[in-house]
Amino acid sequence: MVTAYRHEPFTDFTLEENQRAYDEALAYVKKQLGKEYPLIINGRPVTTERKITSINPANTTEVIGTVSKAEESQAEAAMQAAREAFKTWSKWDPAARANVLLRAAALIRRRKHEFSAWMTYEIGKTRKEADADTAEGIDFLEYYARQMIELKPGIPVNSRDMENNEFHYFPLGPGLTVSPWNLPFAIMTGTTVGPMVAGNTVMLKPASNTPVIAYKLMEVLMEAGMPDGVVNYIPGSGSAIGDYLVDHPHTHWINFTGSKEVGTRIYERAAKIQPGQQHLKRTAIEMGGKDTIIVDNDADLDLAAASILYSAYGFSGQKCSACSRAIVHEDVYEDVLEKTRKLASEAVTGDPVQRETYMGPVKDQEAYDKIMEYIEIGKKEARLVIGGDGDNSTGFFIKPTIFAEASPDARIMQEEIFGPVVAFCQARDFDELIEIANNTEYGLTGAVISNNRAHLEQARTDFHVGNLYFNRGCTAAIVGYQPFGGFKMSGTDAKAGGPDYLLHFMQPKTVTDQF
Template sequence: MSESYQNYVNGSWTDASTGETFETNDPAAPNEAIASYQQSDVEDANAAVEAAAAASEEWAETPAPQRGAVLRETAQNLAARKEELTELLTREEGKTHAEAGGEVQRTIDIFYYYAEKTRDLGGKVKSSSGERTNLYTKNQPVGVAALITPWNYPIAIPAWKIAPALATGNTLVLNPASVAPGVAIAIFEALDDAGLPDGVANIVTGPGSSVGDAMITHEDVDAVSFTGSGEVGHMVYDAATDDGKRVQTELGGKNPTVVSNSADVEEAADIVAAGRFGVTGQACTACSRAIVHTDVYDEFVDAIVERAEAIEVGPGDEYDMGPQVSESELEGTLDYIEIAKEEGATLATGGNRLEGDRYGEGYFVEPTVFTDVENDFRIAQEEVFGPVLSVIEVEDFEDALETANDIQYGLSASIVTDDHTEAERFVDEIEAGVAKINDKTTGLELHVPFGGFKQSSSETWREQGDAGIDFYTIEKTIYDTF
């Protein structure tokens, strides 16, 4: 029998007011139920927000190092369950065991990081023009935060929203994606075991169209943090800002890796393959476009095709690349493969759903490479959330940079080159929030800002590191004259 989970509201594990539940399934074996969750609605969301609002003042007044102690113990609790959570993430979302384990470890590290940051929270002392005036600033929590997170990093993304919010004295409500909410609930189990006061952090599962909407429009919510699709993100942004709420959104990407004629082609192929086919291509920072200098284009195509064909696909506990998370995601990827063919791109390898033997009814697709792609093709302009790479040929560095920037997104980008001048120009001129040299587009350090340009984010507040603290605090200036 599958596990059954409840909402966590005001320090108690509770059923949804609807009395209804929904199930998650293993994307490698869709007929296998993993767990059941509460099918919550507006009433449940409102109760969670009200609990967070009631707990807000007391948590804000709790000394920051005491808040840090709760986060530190939460990290310890998660670490004690690392293997269990890794297996749950693999079964519910489809990542390989190594990928899932890395994500769980990142979550642990995030809670440890913000636990230590609580020791340094405060303001700044400034010199005053008056002789008897002490002039300084202090940072105060925003209040109640509504957090809405996606399925592709179902424990790390909630963690990098929850930990800074709690560290800075905010209370919160989380609505995780319904595809894989189990590991997010584990965070709240760890917080509860760490002695977090009632109402400070709450989680309500169920559809974002009702639960999420009720959260972001509730009058007691002061800040909204959303990660997900551009279409939904723009609606979230409009709804939150109409009410004067502080808001940050991260909305996806169409990330390029430029391969220079000075690059080591074998190294470039390794970098692009890791950035495109890792986590089954289901990352907002995944490399979607390889923009390759004509002098090394043919050699690169041969190398990247070789890398793609060497990947062993199957259930995540045994193979190099797991399934897509759901049937709809798989169908979306297969649709884009057909669109690319119709547009005139050349299918160099892959392009098929994998069936039979070890694949069963799972949502598996071959690592896919298209060549002869023009940058105005839909396959090169629209986000494909699967293991599909477009290879675009360019004449020189100027052409490569222009092609890389000729897109509505601007999240992550990289260049593979041995030319220092190219590298320096690339990081200066690329229109992306993350720029890398001789590295894959995926992979983020937790102590530096993360966010995009253009349609990849609201371009308001960054996440992670000190930027995460900035989003959840308001600075007040104090004139103290006696």
């Protein structure tokens, strides 16, 4: 019997001893900054001449680490290592593969604040956000390990007197994981170890903004007993090695989380059969969102404002699930807007190393420029209520920003900004609230704040999103509790952290033994 899964608890930072423990982890990690890291191919370090430099977005003078940059020749070497390792790893007992993940989870749990502190420095996560990121990574390791043990005996099918029928799952082969920078430990871990525990071998291309935290996972997986070549760590550019491996005839699957532009490009390229390719490539493509919180006129307005605040400004709005649209019934619109404005005005923006910081920087100059450009667009389309200010003199800081009286078809209501910007729009009744919520090409997350059960039941079917929440914010899905993935142009809805996620990286086989 598989042990019941319970998610990794979040750290209570209201306790002084937990704050002190995090301070100690920050001090320890700070001493490690500036080191060089190699690629890892077939379990061995590989150093290249070209490098990726990871910079602290809250202090651009601080180098987190310098990482070797993979080119096409290293990508091909990783493919060959993955193909060779697949021959044996795919035949390991699923429970033995799961044990590698369970041991890795235990190792990370003992160093939880250290892993979180790396993210505070490398991508500007506050204590709470970094702690949740590390906890989710541990959850993915634990949950997928247990899911694989559940799948080990196969699925029962009918047999007859004259025959015995069996139905089992088998791994696909080598594949490519392209992980994002915004949940640089959690999503990177889940999209790597899910296919891995299913018996596949992996070429891991982490985001160029966050290669160091990905290297830390590699260290743990190797310490946990992962064989050489099972996961190959090859940070590099998408155009140089991403396209090469997506197109490669021996790539069996691609697991991508990122922008719609890159995701749709991968989806298209993966569909083309290359010379020597004898299979169709599987894709798990998770992309963006333009996520909405609906507030009707029978809602707890304080709950609504608090839900909008943490959904819009958690990690500076740099989540595909972040609330960037608040659609509010006209009867309570001004009240919700003012309550949210007041909360946003109290949110401290600054260096995430500091305990009191609610919101840290955005990821880099490119993101800063894009968000500030959208703020200028918003000033022409709607009324600026609060924020709109940026400062990139020492890091990439943008104040929490609210726009009001936005039109449903305004650019700030339709396009993914990926920053601390939320637009308010009002509607006459619940039907119009739902209609506006559904008027984007995305369908990732959404929330409804209401005490009207009829409205909630209507939203259950009519609000077209993959993750729908009632009377809470639209972010913070928990592995095993709220499987995550979206409708429409938000992706293939692979439902990370769900009971059928591993099946995307396996193929079922029926064996009939006739007597």
